[in-house]
Amino acid sequence: SNTDPKPQFKEKYFPQIMDHFNFNSMGNGTYEQRYLITDEYWKKGSGPIFFYTGNEGDIWEFALNSGFITELAAQQRALVIFAEHRYYGKSLPFGQDSFNIPEVGLLTVEQALADYAIMITELKQQLGASACPVIVFGGSYGGMLSVYMRLRYPNIVAGALAASAPILSTAGMGESKQFFQDVTSVVCHCKSTVIFHHYSNARRLLLHVCPTSDYGRIQSAFSLCKTPSSYKDIHQLNGLLRNAFTLMAMLDYPYSTHFMGSMPANPVKVACDTMLGGADLLHALKDTAGIVYNSTGDLTCFDLYTLYVECADPTGCGLGFNSLAWDYQACTEIEMCYESNNVSDMFPLMPFTEKQREQYCSKRWGVIPRPGWLKTQFWGDALSTASNIIFSNGDLDPWANGGVRKSLSSSLIAINISEGAHHLDLREANDADPASVIKARKMESDTIAQWVKMERKCLQRGF
């Protein structure tokens, strides 16, 4: 419904240091880091810089789904930059070899942050923007990076809008059951608990048919391309189904979107209707998964192992994002030991312990995760010395309760969006927007304007 012309981003490449933390490593040179830039709204030389700290995907995906940032730039006359995270999209330090061992070793949060710090510093010089306050933006893992930029580089970044950033749970400070419990409550929210029972029944059916090895019935009910032949395949099917509900909960926007795949408007409601509409429970479950995996209706059968990729992130890898790189991050610094237990959630019991993670990661990437490292590096909840951060979260989003939900001080502000899914506030304005997100964006906009003003004073004082 927003018919304003979109800004024309220019796609550029920045010669970036490959290894910021080792002067004698194999990464003894530069790689081409992609970024998108538009100065269409910029008050040249004095307007602020809005810098999106790219996360686990092609940077265009985020630029095209974060219209709030450009709308705000138009209001506040800002330069806009979307920077691509190393090892994603076209920003591959070693090209085709980037995911070999040891080349993949330069994929860390710290390297990514240093990339952004160096890029901001140099681009400011090149663009005659040394007096321009920089505000960072990010959604999800990108929001975590925005927080970290403000913690780590307050010399460079005046403030951060971190939308739906689960900074606590990914630092090992959450409960393993939280995530799928929250997916369940979003889905159940739909029509009393009808869907919960339906899904529960369907699942029980699944478990029931497995031992009898009635794999043919499962294949036909789920239109699988291959007949399952072992419990491993059934486990994979369970993962795929759980992932479908996860994505619909995360992306439960009030209008259709093309972000991490394609979603209809209000996908959770569509899922409910689908579940209730089918006579055969397994079949209804298949159609519900199809909302996510077969939005075009083009697939004639489901291939369990291409539609869903099991990895070190139990909330799912793949689906338009670079699953290899994210898997590696989940195997090293980012902790995501979420489990479903079928008690506090509606999903099958699918444990994912630190030990399982260690075994998987050691085998897959030759690495041992380091629990506690992210908390040590990025402060966990010991944020009392930080300032100028907005933590926004949507109540519909299963990631929300892994983040900061209460303001910690007058400049560490939590904004909770009652009708919001995963970083809805970063999306462009839409007629279907609920009141809560409109209000949140207004608060964000006012706060950011204030930060810019304060920073300008500091820069003038030369403090």
Added chain:
Amino acid sequence: SNTDPKPQFKEKYFPQIMDHFNFNSMGNGTYEQRYLITDEYWKKGSGPIFFYTGNEGDIWEFALNSGFITELAAQQRALVIFAEHRYYGKSLPFGQDSFNIPEVGLLTVEQALADYAIMITELKQQLGASACPVIVFGGSYGGMLSVYMRLRYPNIVAGALAASAPILSTAGMGESKQFFQDVTSVVCHCKSTVIFHHYSNARRLLLHVCPTSDYGRIQSAFSLCKTPSSYKDIHQLNGLLRNAFTLMAMLDYPYSTHFMGSMPANPVKVACDTMLGGADLLHALKDTAGIVYNSTGDLTCFDLYTLYVECADPTGCGLGFNSLAWDYQACTEIEMCYESNNVSDMFPLMPFTEKQREQYCSKRWGVIPRPGWLKTQFWGDALSTASNIIFSNGDLDPWANGGVRKSLSSSLIAINISEGAHHLDLREANDADPASVIKARKMESDTIAQWVKMERKCLQRGF
């Protein structure tokens, strides 16, 4: 003069992650990091932890020359830990091979800070000290590390006493002539400018004799073990002489010390007397250098290339410290492009440009320094968001003006010690102490007690 019994440090080793920033590097394991610890004064489980962030040398050297910290620990019932910096002393990640390429690549400021963060976190757990506020201490480069610990890990460190920490000049924010200008003014301070003229004359003589290749005369005047045979040797002699004055200025303590070699009480005064006492200028200059290089009088001749090692730090490498490791650090992150120019200082023209540094470092270590990196990483002078740091500096110390000399806020406190040399305040109390250092230590002690109290409140509030 201080006759209190010294604390008995226990020497221990901590199994430390070799590479904090690459999960797939060659450093895929742990090394033994040395630390010294005493709980002699500690109020177990609740007293604060005083943690010395070890710098470029054997950790015993710092523990034995930082008596203020243990004296303060006795007052404030603190646990004391002196941690050794990786690649120094006995904390060699790759043993004998540590200075090979690429093994040396794990020697960075960031790795050292991460070592300390991990060590503090784990030792607190092991010692039942999770409720104990941590204060970091350091002198010189160790003081820089203390500042960085508070900037980088305020979740772990409640405050920092940074004594004589040149955080600005080493981040490329100083003037290249500052250092030797300040050495000169300390030396000149002695007896009007007599010594300046003497030295100037002597130097002119040197320059004068060089072209005529009167190398025999220089050898005999300076008791050199070998006859100089080229300008390179004369250049080395100039470096050695400049270094002697540098060390006497830095270590101009009011009593004799054994730190970075042996010094008499008031070495600058001794140097003056020596310069003025000799009839032959060159000979007097040799005796002056002997205060530093031949304190025992045992040397029968001076070997130019063992007494002084030219390296990427123009203020000198070697002399009891690990010159290899420090050279590498000066070739990578730490910027020290100090020069003497014979206009604003009394030394021969000895330029050291960024280009020279690059050539040397590339040849010696296969690295290209990255000017600006330290400023990006550790904020340069953009410290407005920081808190709880004392920057102490002695007016006699040529390093002082590379640091923070004015308080930046009520919790970023500069303390200037008018009669102090290089981190005199960290040394144990001595009857010869000037009033200014006694006053400084009192302020430091009060401020630290306040930080500990504040942090205790925060921990109780669970913020």
